Amino acid sequence: MPTKAIFEKKNILVTGGAGFIGSHLCDELVKKNKVICIDNFISGSEKNIDHLLQNPNFQFIKHDINESINLEELSELAKFKIQFQGVQEIYHLATPTSPKDFESKRMDTVLANSVGTRNILDLAVKYKAKFILASSAVVYGQRDKKVKLVKEDYVGKIDQLGPRACYDEGKRFAETLTKTYEEIKGIDAKIVRIFRTYGPRMQLGTGRMLPDFVLHALENKDLEIYGDKNFSSSFCHVSDVVQGLTKVMKSKETGPINIGSDLEYKIVDVAKKVIELTNSKSKVVFKDSLLFMTPLGLPDISFAKERLGWFPIVLLEEGVQGAIDYFRAHKSIVDTSGQYKK
Numbered sequence: 267m268p269t270k271a272i273f274e275k276k277n278i279l280v281t282g283g284a285g286f287i288g289s290h291l292c293d294e295l296v297k298k299n300k301v302i303c304i305d306n307f308i309s310g311s312e313k314n315i316d317h318l319l320q321n322p323n324f325q326f327i328k329h330d331i332n333e334s335i336n337l338e339e340l341s342e343l344a345k346f347k348i349q350f351q352g353v354q355e356i357y358h359l360a361t362p363t364s365p366k367d368f369e370s371k372r373m374d375t376v377l378a379n380s381v382g383t384r385n386i387l388d389l390a391v392k393y394k395a396k397f398i399l400a401s402s403a404v405v406y407g408q409r410d411k412k413v414k415l416v417k418e419d420y421v422g423k424i425d426q427l428g429p430r431a432c433y434d435e436g437k438r439f440a441e442t443l444t445k446t447y448e449e450i451k452g453i454d455a456k457i458v459r460i461f462r463t464y465g466p467r468m469q470l471g472t473g474r475m476l477p478d479f480v481l482h483a484l485e486n487k488d489l490e491i492y493g494d495k496n497f498s499s500s501f502c503h504v505s506d507v508v509q510g511l512t513k514v515m516k517s518k519e520t521g522p523i524n525i526g527s528d529l530e531y532k533i534v535d536v537a538k539k540v541i542e543l544t545n546s547k548s549k550v551v552f553k554d555s556l557l558f559m560t561p562l563g564l565p566d567i568s569f570a571k572e573r574l575g576w577f578p579i580v581l582l583e584e585g586v587q588g589a590i591d592y593f594r595a596h597k598s599i600v601d602t603s604g605q606y607k608k
Contacts, residue, residue, distance in 0.1 A: 275298065275299050275300050275323065276299045276300065276354040276355060277299070277300050277302065277346050277348060277351050277352065277353045277354055278295050278299045278300065278301050278302070278353070278354065278355045278356070278357070279301075279302045279304065279337075279353050279355070279356045279357070279386075279389065279395070280292055280295065280301060280302070280303050280304070280356075280357045280359065281304045281305070281331055281356075281357070281358050281359055281360035281382075281386055282304075282305055282310060282358075282359035282360035282361065282400075283301070283303030283304060283305050283310075283315065283326070283359070284303060284305035284307060284310035284311060284312060284314050284315045284326070285305065285309060285310035285314070285359060285360075285363075286310075286314070286463070286465075286467050286468050286469065286504065287359060287400070287460070287463060287504055287507055287508070288303070288305070288310065288314075288357075288359045288360075289310070289314035289315050289318075289467055290465070290466075290467070290504045290505065290507075290508050291357060291359070291508050291511060291512075292315060292318060292324065293318070293508075294508050294509075294512060295357075295512070296318060296321055296323050296324050299323065299355075300323045300324075300325075300346050301318075301323065301324050301325070302325050302327060302337070302343065302346065302353070303315060303318075303324065303325065303326045303327065304326075304327050304328075304329050304331065304335075304360070305326070305328065305329075305360070306328060306329060306330045306331075307328070308362045308371065308374055309362045309363050309371075309469065311467075311469075314467050322345070325342055325343055325345075325346065327340060327342070327343070330382075331360050331378060331382035331385055331386060332374075332377045332378060332381045332382045332385070333385070334385050334388075335385070335389075337353070337389070352393045352394070352395070353389065353393040353395045354393075354395055354396065355395055355396045355397075355398075355515055356386060356389060356390050356395045356396070356397045356398070357398050357400065357511060357515070358383065358386045358387075358397065358398065358399050358400060359400040360378055360382060360386075361375060361378045361379060361382075361400075361433070361436075361437075362374050362375050362378065363433075372432045373432075375432045375433050375436060376431075376432035376433075376436050378436075379432070379433070379436030379437060379439060379440045380436065380439055380440070380443070383399070383440045383443050383444070384443060387443065387444065387447045387451075387453075387455070390447070390453050390455065391447065391451045391453055394453065395453070396453075396454045396455075396456070396515060397444070397447075397453055397454065397455040397456065398455075398456045398457075398458055398511060398514060398515055399440055399441065399444045399455070399456070399457050399458070400458055400460055400511070401437050401440060401441050401457050401458060401459045401460070401522065402433075402437045402459060402460055402461075403416075403459055403460065403461040403462070403524075403526065403562045403563065403565065404424075404430075404433060404434040404437055404562065405422065405424070405434070405437050405438045405441065405459060406420055406422035406459075406562070406563050407422030407423045407424045407434070408422075408423075408562070409562055409563045410422070410563065413563060414564065415528055415563070415564050415565065415566035416524070416563040416564070416565060416566055417524075417566040417568075417569075418459070418521070418522045418523065418524055418566075418569060420563075422563075424438065441457050441522065444457055445457070448520065454520075455520065456514055456515070456519065456520050456521050456523075457520070457521035457522040457523070458510070458511060458514050458521055458522070458523050458525050459521075459522050459523065459524050459525065459526075459565070460502075460507060460525050460526060461500055461502055461524065461525065461526025461527065461562070461564070461565045462499050462500055462501055462502065462526065462527075462562065463501070463502050463503070463504050463507050463526075464476045464477070464501050464502070464503060464504065464585060464589070465503050465504030465505065465585060465588070465589065466504070466588070466589065466592040467504075475490070475491065475492065475533065475537075476501065476536065476540075476586075476589070477589065477593075478490065479536065479537050479540040480540055480544070480586070480589045480590050480593050481593055482548060483540045483541055483544040483546035483548045483590075484544055484546065484590070484593055484594065486546055486547045486548055487548060488548060488549050488550070488551045489537045489540065489541065489548050489549070489550050489551070490551055490552075490553050491533050491534060491537060491550060491551070491552050491553065492553050492554065492555050493533065493552070493553075493555045494552060494555075495532070495534050495552070496532065497532070497533045497534070497555075498530050498531060498532045498533065499530070499531065499533060499562065500526060500527040500528060500529055500530055500531070500564050500565070501527055501531065501536070501582055501585070502525070502526045502527040502578050503578065503580035503585040503588075505580060506527075506578040506579060506580055507525055507526075509576065510523075510525035510570065510574070510576050511525070513574045513575070513576050514574065517573065517574055519573050519574065523569055523570055523573075523574070524565035524566060524567050524569065524570060525565075525567070525570060525576070526564075526565040526567065526578075527564075527565070527567075527578045527582075528564050528565055528566065528567055529564075529582070530564055531582060534550060536582070536586070537550045538550065539582075539583065539586060540586060540590070543583075543586060543587055543590055544590055
């Protein structure tokens with residue numbers, strides 16, 4: 267099976283490709299490549315990829331990665347000639363992520379991080395494809411007040427039997443699995459740890475706060491913060507994250523590599539900025555914290571800057587304004603409860 271494209275374009279597989287980050291990644295990759303997008307819509311949405319479905323260089327496959335898959339048997343992929351062309355790159359982003367629905371998706375989450383990751387790594391072995399695991403800042407555990415910026419060699423504390431373990435420990439295991447495959451199977455496998463990301467197509471009403479801030483501000487509804495006035499975080503625009511992922515894939519680096527913003531903002535200040543930019547009459551209210559929305563450390567991104575020439579360029583105010591413009595333009599597909607219309 268060829269490791270290089272024998273036709274004019276690479277075949278690239280993106281798992282979780284109908285998700286928030288995954289769909290933006292597909293947008294970028296399909297400009298110069300043929301893209302196979304796999305998703306089962308547990309936390310992704312068909313609306314994220316609707317605009318790509320008529321593109322001849324894009325193909326969506328509805329599939330649960332916890333079940334094995336034979337790409338060469340799928341008639342809809344015949345046009346990509348996988349039996350001759352193979353698959354050159356795999357971006358593995360598939361993991362359920364929804365703070366409010368976290369409890370109900372625990373089994374899906376732990377399996378995606380283990381069985382699902384193994385299935386996709388086996389595809390990388392079969393096709394000798396370059397592989398990126400989209401890991402997460404959660405592998406560092408909750409924020410340590412003594413550590414301002416976490417480097418890639420920082421080993422945090424995680425309770426492997428705790429209520430968040432299916433995701434947090436699951437991501438750590440997925441990294442272990444990826445590293446083991448790299449060393450034993452000899453594949454070009456890379457690990458990227460993504461920190462909090464925002465931008466168009468984020469799920470609404472799931473507790474992620476920032477997209478809900480924008481939508482509620484436009485409706486003059488209360489902006490709900492799941493935590494207290496001291497809750498702070500960093501925010502990296504999805505366009506910057508996509509650029510980071512593609513730079514890692516092109517590089518010789520295997521990681522792990524932090525991708526995120528090292529600028530800290532209090533959530534309440536972000537909410538006030540949204541109110542200001544929308545000229546809204548909304549008020550900020552505080553709610554009980556959500557299990558999945560806990561304070562995480564901020565990334566030290568010096569490795570990405572030095573080795574990849576990557577750093578986030580979208581300022582938060584610019585990104586928030588973009589989200590406001592997006593929701594104003596798409597109000598017709600969002601109902602009054604904040605969900606995308608069927």
